[in-house]
Amino acid sequence: MKRLSLPVVAALVLTACATSPLGRQQFLFLPAAEMDQMGATAYNEMKEQQPTVANTAESRYVECVADAIVAVVDSGEQWEVTVFKDDSANAFALPGGKIGVHTGLLKVANNQDQLAAVIGHEVGHVLAQHSNERMSIQYATQTGTQLVAALAGGDSAEKQTLLGLLGVGAQYGVQLPFSRKHEAEADVIGLDLMAEAGFDPRQSVNLWQNMAAASGGSPPEFLSTHPSNQTRIQGLQARIPKAMPLYQQAQSAGRTPNCG
Secondary structure (H helix, E strand, O other), X not given: OOOOOHHHHHHHHHHOEEEOXXXXXXXXXXXXXXHHHHHHHHHHHHHHHOOEEOXXXXXXXXXXXXXXXXXXXXXXXXXXXXXXOOOOOOEEEEOOOEEEEEHHHHHOOOOHHHHHHHHHHHHHHHHOOHXXXXXXXXOOOOOHHHHHHHHHOOOOHHHHHHHHHHOOHHHHOOOOOOOHHXXXXXXXXXXXXXXXXXXXXXXXXXXXXXXXXXXXXXOOHHHOOOOOHHHHHHHHHHHHHHHHHHHHHHHHOOOOOOOO
């Protein structure tokens, strides 16, 4: 694949510095429009290849929770929500305003607040441009257009890697989980989002306790890039005192979701 010259790369590196919503310095090499296109391409492919659930009480419930979350996101775009018929307790969000929720998640997220914790977390990844950040690091010497072409093409090793970097690789047998740094950042952003939307942030702890029970025990933390359930719970508990005023303000403002 054609690569950019070193002077061009150096110039782009100098202009690719950005700051995450929590103030962390980031290297974002790819244009947002290219990331949005890649997100839409991957999302449309999943909708074509995997069974979905629509126009049911289950799908309306998920859409209600997701709509409440994105209503407090100042992104200037329309978000699309799809429920996938899949027994795994999973969800994802992609650049370009795309949200996917597996039906299996509803067996672990026992109420609307717990579902909001997951959706808020996944939207947090998008708002913090985590896919762009890790894709930029690995593909800094390739143009965004070339990456889009690889994603839209037939099955290839590069396409599988791109899907993993976007955050949906598990659907295709390619596990490239977000780093601990990104997971912790998405937890904080997601907690604030759910609170601003009128969901009880304290339920995020209950959600991850459910996840821990459903997993039947997980590998030691040092064997995974993901935080352990206990580490994640401790981080959320530390953040809840800051999220509660946002929740109370939302309630006072009439943001009281009733999704069932």
